[in-house]
Amino acid sequence: MQTFRSKIDWWFWGVVIATTGLLLQFLWTMYVKGTMQEYPEHAAVYLFTIVLLWWPIFNTRYIVTENDLIIHSMLFKWKINKADIIKISASNHLISSPALSLDRLRIDYAKNGNVTHILVSPKDQKAFCLALEHDLTK
Template identity: 30%
Template structure:
């Protein structure tokens, strides 16, 4: 089993904190504490989700959150900065194309080591980075 953590764009984390900071502070100043507690709870859940983003290679399976990809079905890996929602905490991403039409965007901290591990299992993967 090999685990790779997600790369983190700290400016993205800063934006999320700023977006939630306003309603939290406003709720405290206006004595609407339910608003502040709700926003803090949501911010906490986002923090927990962020801390759980990792990519795990177990045998011939790549696990990305609840997604399980058979490494033998991976056809192509390419670099992207696509901002679509995905299990990636950075816009410095790679796209993994698997099966016939499936694709997932991820942002491993150490891309080269991650791709090398995948290539050990499936050397037929086309890498465009």
């Protein structure tokens, strides 16, 4: 079993860090002004948003086992049989996916008789493709 972490683009880090800083500033201002007791729901929403921002950074990973590719991102989990993978190709599509970078791999695979795909962004794409026993199609 091999685990691959998602590559994270600089702009993603920028958004997460800047937004976290802004929300922490809001919380600090509420604390200093003494309004945290008046508006606890605001503080709860700010803290919840901070957790949601950082969760994919710590949680997005791709696990290659003997027979499967298992993709984790936040509450979502995909399990793809390695034998069902048709091809892996480079992509930089913006569509929502369990990838924290635009340097992505598109995995085309068979699911219930149909061909579908998912986008991932492992840090080490070559090792990831080797673990899946597939060549990267250009």
